[in-house]
Amino acid sequence: MSALRDLVAGSDMCTPSDGAGPSNAMGNLVNTLLGGAGKTQEQLRELPGVPGGAGPSTSYARPPPTAAELALAGGAGMQVPGLGPPRLDHAAAESFMAAIHGPVGPRMGAAGPMAAPAEWDAIFHGQAAGPTALHPPPGQLPGGPPGMMGAPPPMLAPHFHAFMRGALRAGAAGPAASVMGGPPLPPELAAQLSTADKVRIRDRSTIMARHLYADHGDRFADMQVGQLLASLRIDPRELPAQLNHAHPADWHEAWRTGAQAAGGAPPPSVAAELAAAGGAAAAAAPWEAIWNQRHGPPGPSGMMVRAPSTGWASEFAAQHPMAAQGPPLGGAAAAPGAAWATEFAGGAAAPADTASAWAADFKSEQDTATAPGTQGQAGRTGTADPRATTAALADVLSKSADPKMRNSKFLQFVSKMSKGELMFEDNKVVERTADASAWASEFGQQHGMPPPQAHQQPAQWANEFTHQQARPPQQDWADEFAKGVADLKLGEGMDAAQVEELEAAWRAGEAAAWAEEFNKGDEGQYEEWERIYGHGAVGDSVFGGGLAGMAGTATAPGEYVFSEANPFLGDPEAMQKGKDLFRRGVLSEAALALEAVVREHPENAEAWRLLGTVHAENDDDRQAIAAMMRAHQADPRDPAVLLALGVSHTNELSAWEATKHLKGWLAAQRAYAPLVEAAGEAPDSSQRLSHTIKLFEAAAATAPTDPELHVALGVLHHLGRAYGPAVEAFERALQLRPGDYSLWNKLGATLANNGRSGEALAAYQKALDLKPNYMRAWTNMGISYANLGVYNRSAAFYVRALGLNAAAEHVWGYLRTSLACAGKLELMGAVDAKDLTQLQAALPLE
Amino acid sequence: MQQVLIRMPTAGGAKASGPLLQQLAKSLETEGAQLASKIKGIVVFKIDDAEWSLDLSEGSSGALYEGPPAEGAKPDLTLTTSDATFAQMVMGKVNPQTAFLTRKLKINGSMGMAMKLAPVLEAAQPRAKM
Numbered sequence: 001m002s003a004l005r006d007l008v009a010g011s012d013m014c015t016p017s018d019g020a021g022p023s024n025a026m027g028n029l030v031n032t033l034l035g036g037a038g039k040t041q042e043q044l045r046e047l048p049g050v051p052g053g054a055g056p057s058t059s060y061a062r063p064p065p066t067a068a069e070l071a072l073a074g075g076a077g078m079q080v081p082g083l084g085p086p087r088l089d090h091a092a093a094e095s096f097m098a099a100i101h102g103p104v105g106p107r108m109g110a111a112g113p114m115a116a117p118a119e120w121d122a123i124f125h126g127q128a129a130g131p132t133a134l135h136p137p138p139g140q141l142p143g144g145p146p147g148m149m150g151a152p153p154p155m156l157a158p159h160f161h162a163f164m165r166g167a168l169r170a171g172a173a174g175p176a177a178s179v180m181g182g183p184p185l186p187p188e189l190a191a192q193l194s195t196a197d198k199v200r201i202r203d204r205s206t207i208m209a210r211h212l213y214a215d216h217g218d219r220f221a222d223m224q225v226g227q228l229l230a231s232l233r234i235d236p237r238e239l240p241a242q243l244n245h246a247h248p249a250d251w252h253e254a255w256r257t258g259a260q261a262a263g264g265a266p267p268p269s270v271a272a273e274l275a276a277a278g279g280a281a282a283a284a285a286p287w288e289a290i291w292n293q294r295h296g297p298p299g300p301s302g303m304m305v306r307a308p309s310t311g312w313a314s315e316f317a318a319q320h321p322m323a324a325q326g327p328p329l330g331g332a333a334a335a336p337g338a339a340w341a342t343e344f345a346g347g348a349a350a351p352a353d354t355a356s357a358w359a360a361d362f363k364s365e366q367d368t369a370t371a372p373g374t375q376g377q378a379g380r381t382g383t384a385d386p387r388a389t390t391a392a393l394a395d396v397l398s399k400s401a402d403p404k405m406r407n408s409k410f411l412q413f414v415s416k417m418s419k420g421e422l423m424f425e426d427n428k429v430v431e432r433t434a435d436a437s438a439w440a441s442e443f444g445q446q447h448g449m450p451p452p453q454a455h456q457q458p459a460q461w462a463n464e465f466t467h468q469q470a471r472p473p474q475q476d477w478a479d480e481f482a483k484g485v486a487d488l489k490l491g492e493g494m495d496a497a498q499v500e501e502l503e504a505a506w507r508a509g510e511a512a513a514w515a516e517e518f519n520k521g522d523e524g525q526y527e528e529w530e531r532i533y534g535h536g537a538v539g540d541s542v543f544g545g546g547l548a549g550m551a552g553t554a555t556a557p558g559e560y561v562f563s564e565a566n567p568f569l570g571d572p573e574a575m576q577k578g579k580d581l582f583r584r585g586v587l588s589e590a591a592l593a594l595e596a597v598v599r600e601h602p603e604n605a606e607a608w609r610l611l612g613t614v615h616a617e618n619d620d621d622r623q624a625i626a627a628m629m630r631a632h633q634a635d636p637r638d639p640a641v642l643l644a645l646g647v648s649h650t651n652e653l654s655a656w657e658a659t660k661h662l663k664g665w666l667a668a669q670r671a672y673a674p675l676v677e678a679a680g681e682a683p684d685s686s687q688r689l690s691h692t693i694k695l696f697e698a699a700a701a702t703a704p705t706d707p708e709l710h711v712a713l714g715v716l717h718h719l720g721r722a723y724g725p726a727v728e729a730f731e732r733a734l735q736l737r738p739g740d741y742s743l744w745n746k747l748g749a750t751l752a753n754n755g756r757s758g759e760a761l762a763a764y765q766k767a768l769d770l771k772p773n774y775m776r777a778w779t780n781m782g783i784s785y786a787n788l789g790v791y792n793r794s795a796a797f798y799v800r801a802l803g804l805n806a807a808a809e810h811v812w813g814y815l816r817t818s819l820a821c822a823g824k825l826e827l828m829g830a831v832d833a834k835d836l837t838q839l840q841a842a843l844p845l846e
Numbered sequence: 847m848q849q850v851l852i853r854m855p856t857a858g859g860a861k862a863s864g865p866l867l868q869q870l871a872k873s874l875e876t877e878g879a880q881l882a883s884k885i886k887g888i889v890v891f892k893i894d895d896a897e898w899s900l901d902l903s904e905g906s907s908g909a910l911y912e913g914p915p916a917e918g919a920k921p922d923l924t925l926t927t928s929d930a931t932f933a934q935m936v937m938g939k940v941n942p943q944t945a946f947l948t949r950k951l952k953i954n955g956s957m958g959m960a961m962k963l964a965p966v967l968e969a970a971q972p973r974a975k976m
Contacts, residue, residue, distance in 0.1 A: 619975060651975040653876050718976065749974035760974065780974045786937055787971065813865030814972055820862040820930035821939040 198234045205229070560626035568596035575607060582610060585773025587618045588805055598630070605634035609641050612648075617742075618805045619776040621648040637668045643712060647746075650719045656685075658719050659692050662712050672699045672709075689720050707736035711743065714750065723754030741770035745777045748784070757784035775804040779811050782818065791822035796843040803836055815839075862933035863893050870900070870970035871910040877969055878908025885966065887922030887959055888915050893932050900966070923955040925963075936970045 205228050209221035229235075568574045571593075578593030594611040598604055608631035615624035625648045631641045642665035649658035667676040675698055682691035696713040703709060714729030730747040737743060748763030761784050767777040782797035798815040802808060812831060819827050830838040874881065885902040892898075899916070901909045915921055927935070931950040934940040942963055945951035953960050 621975065647976050651973075653872050655876060715976065746976040749976045752974035776975055783972045783974050789937075789939065791937075791939070810865045810868070813862065813868075816862035816864075817866060817933040817937060817972070820933040821937050825930065 198229075198232075201232065201234065202229060558626055558629055560623065560630060562595055562599065563592060566592050566596050566599075568593040569599065571596060574600075575604075578607070578610065582614055585771060587614050587773060587775060588807070590614050591618065598627075602630070603634050605631045605638065605641075608634060609638065609644070612641070612644055616644065616648060617771075617774055617776055619779045619801070619808055619811065620805075621651045624648045625652070639665050639668050639708070642668060643708065643715075646712065647715050650715050655689060655719055659688050659716070662716055663692050663695070665712055666696065666699060671703060675699050675702070689716065692716060693720065704732075705736060707733040707740075707743075710736070711746070714746065718746075718750050718753070721753075723750050726750045727754065739770060741767040741774055741777070744770065745774065745780065748777070749780055752780065752784050752787065755787075757787040760784045773804055775801050775808070778804065779808070779814070782811075782814060786814070786818050786821070789821075791818045792824070792843065793845075794818040795822060795824070795827075796845045799836065799839045799843050800845055803840065806834065806836060861894070861896075861929045863896075863929050863936075865972065866933060866936045866970040867891075867898060867910065869972055870966070873969035873973075874908035874910060878902075878906070881965060881969065882906045882908050885959060885962060887956065888919055889959065889963075889966070890915065890921040890924045891932070892924065892926040894929050902966075921955060923953070923959045925960070926952040926954070936967045938967075938971075942967070 202225065205225045206222065209224045210218055213221040213224065568577065571577065574593045574596040578590050578597060581587075581590035581593055591611060591614045594607050594614065597607040598611060601607065608627050612624045612627035612631060615621070615627060625645065628641050628645045628648065631638065632645060635641065642661045646658050646662035646665060649655075649661060663676065666672045675695060679691070679695045679698070682688040693713070693716050696709065696716060700706075700709050700713055710729045710733035714726045714733065717723070717726035717729060727747065727750050730743060730750060734740070734743055734747060744763050744767035748760040748767065751757070751763060752760035761781065764777045764781045764784065767774055768781075771777075778797055778801035782794045782801060785791070785794035785797060788794075795815055795818040798811050798818060801811050802815065805811075812834070816828065816831055819825065819831065824842075827839065827842055830842070882902040882904060886904040888903060889900040890897060891900065896912065897914060898910060898912055899914060899921070901911075901915065901919075927945065927950060931940065931945055935942055935945055935951070940950070942951060942960065946953055946960075
């Protein structure tokens with residue numbers, strides 16, 4: 001272990017004194033910032049994953065996850081809200097691996113814990129640029145001596161971190177051996193590597209090795225690569241000099257290639273999406289690469305880091321067939337996830353019947369599943385993506401107990417790298433002023449938008465969106481009123497969705513239940529009615545029930561507002577593209593693609609649900625609720641939808657709706673339905689919330705390992721402004737599912753609303769580390785900084801959020817508030833003009 | 847029960863106070879009655895050229911709407927301020943007493959009520975979303 005520390009710390013046994021290589025430059029930087037190598041070693045003793053280490057990252061303290069927690073958490077892995085509960089199945093696990101590691105799938109899966117060090121090695125050798133023929137010395141073939149590994153890699157820490165987690169699980173395997181790639185892979189595993197995989201491993205390794213061992217010469221580097229390849233049982237002589245996949249193809253071509261390669265495979269399951277989202281940051285790299293190759297670097301903004309030898313198309317293709325192999329997500333959908341959890345944690349409550357069958361079927365996939373859960377860091381770094389790498393590094397650094405370390409410029413630098421604000425170009429760091437919106441608009445052009453719209457800027461697009469929404473309220477009211485009268489549903493002025501929902505419920509033979517609900521719910525509907533009636537009577541441009549969200553909307557609450565110009569309309573692959581864009585965090589574009597889907601297939605529950613999730617992440621609960629209500633109509637018992645509705649209604653402070661949906665969520669799960677029935681209804685409406693909370697607490701007592709239950713309980717407490725218990729509930733959920741970015745945001749929002757903005761920042765940061773384009777978390781960061789009185793920084797975060805979703809009217813308002821408090825009235829003109837470029841220049845996010 | 851009406855600030859003349867007033871209106875849905883029990887009166891905000899009435903009469907559940915108090919009711923307190931100062935007061939950058947002393951805030955009516963405004967301003971603060 002101490003030898004490892006020395007290696008990580010870059011002690012002199014490895015570092016040549018001349019310090020010429022790039023690795024030494026970085027090492028020196030680290031040393032300078034940390035006050036010398038000795039200090040560095042001190043820090044490294046605090047590494048998370050080393051038992052007893054890991055201090056709090058900032059004022060918000062969390063104990064480091066233990067190995068058991070990590071194992072348990074593996075069941076959830078990277079959770080994507082809206083993509084459903086942890087329905088990790090075989091396909092999911094595989095495609096998760098595919099997503100994070102590229103299409104290396106089977107090898108990684110089967111190799112399990114040992115694969116991480118191998119991957120680690122690959123990273124250290126590997127970042128691709130061009131094909132290079134390799135001629136490793138034959139004498140050094142299988143598993144070359146670890147000691148040959150020369151100088152310490154510059155950013156070893158994150159990998160060390162990842163490795164430590166791996167090593168904890170690997171047990172018997174000696175750390176030193178593991179670091180160097182471990183024992184060679186068994187031949188049957190190596191045989192599963194495709195030629196493309198091998199070429200990719202070789203190319204990436206070569207470039208990285210030559211970079212790292214620049215001072216030893218290319219020959220030395222090639223030898224190292226040879227050893228790595230030998231340890232993976234790859235014979236370089238069998239490999240072609242170059243892969244012939246879609247390098248210069250644009251995104252569309254890449255897409256088609258991917259789809260064809262998938263051979264008409266069914267779309268990836270929900271869980272597969274979930275998995276792929278985990279690798280979103282990674283996958284975004286080749287995406288950008290393809291874009292840039294075709295169009296050249298877009299000015300100073302989109303500096304490319306990596307050479308795009310990773311073909312997105314082939315990765316996509318590799319991912320699809322694997323997803324297709326998985327079992328269909330049917331009624332037993334929840335079972336695999338639970339079974340999986342049982343297997344690794346040995347304790348989760350699993351429905352034994354389906355679970356055991358599943359477990360037997362997929363026992364061989366154990367290790368596949370282990371990797372995403374416990375080695376998320378390793379997985380992300382496995383892409384050799386600088387952003388992912390730095391994210392891991394930032395994670396390690398931020399957990400350091402030493403405030404000097406935590407506040408160091410180096411950490412800030414690394415953190416910015418990980419968020420894509422800084423990029424490397426020709427060994428120089430380039431600040432990335434590019435905003436996603438610019439890219440998005442160009443993306444729109446590329447998607448063959450008709451010429452008149454081709455140079456639409458996002459702001460214009462947003463205007464159009466707004467314009468389209470701003471229909472005369474009288475009209476809406478009239479429609480609404482007519483609907484109410486026609487349906488003779490007591491004219492309560494519910495929106496179409498609710499009316500249909502009620503009708504469906506009625507038809508389903510739940511008339512009695514409906515009547516009861518209606519009676520209990522008269523308050524809420526009365527309010528709704530009043531609101532709508534009020535609008536009509538005043539005939540003014542007033543807000544609907546939502547009050548938040550889109551600009552000047554005058555639509556009835558609950559009505560989904562489509563955008564007008566949609567390049568995805570009529571695109572048969574809109575669903576796949578929408579999912580893909582969502583994974584990559586291009587939220588506004590993803591919303592367009594999904595809108596195109598639901599316009600053609602209004603009954604597509606999954607598309608509505610994803611659309612709702614996208615809007616929630618884009619901080620638009622009004623649209624999120626509207627979309628989720630449609631998903632709810634199509635599939636009234638989908639727990640993910642019910643939970644999302646509960647959350648969004650809580651955000652909108654609609655207590656009655658939120659409670660109703662969260663209770664529905666509980667009732668929709670077989671395990672808890674009896675509890676709900678036994679508890680019955682609250683004696684009167686004023687006790688509805690407390691009654692429901694008691695119900696959830698009873699359920700949580702029976703199933704303490706269900707993270708979703710804790711989430712729902714936390715939301716209910718938040719709704720009741722019992723923030724302390726809400727924080728506790730979210731923390732329990734996070735222990736079970738530490739990779740869920742939306743959960744970190746929920747924890748942050750709860751802390752912030754409880755007046756603990758300082759602690760909230762750390763939680764938001766965690767969410768953003770996991771999902772850099774999480775617009776809601778950026779906005780929440782801005783709110784927290786404003787509450788802390790740091791108005792300049794708050795404004796900068798709002799600007800960042802608006803860069804991701806310029807249509808968020810309320811964030812423009814918050815930005816004005818913070819600018820007013822900061823005394824920067826001179827920027828108000830730029831806000832009025834919605835000039836994001838000027839604002840970004842004036843309010844850099846340090 | 848009174849409904850809450852908010853005029854959305856138009857894009858050109860958008861104000862910092864816009865989203866804060868929206869948040870206030872929204873908060874009234876859940877805390878309106880509680881606030882009314884503390885304030886017990888009608889407060890009028892004159893922010894730049896806009897006028898907003900906040901009805902927190904005793905026993906009501908709270909309402910915020912644009913324009914003078916409905917049905918000719920008399921405001922108990924009128925606060926006249928600028929958009930920026932309103933934002934600063936809500937965000938806690940400036941407290942109302944300081945704003946008053948520096949003449950950024952004019953107060954007409956019940957001084958006692960003006961001293962109890964803190965919870966109202968707090969209810970207008972942006973809330974983090976989950």
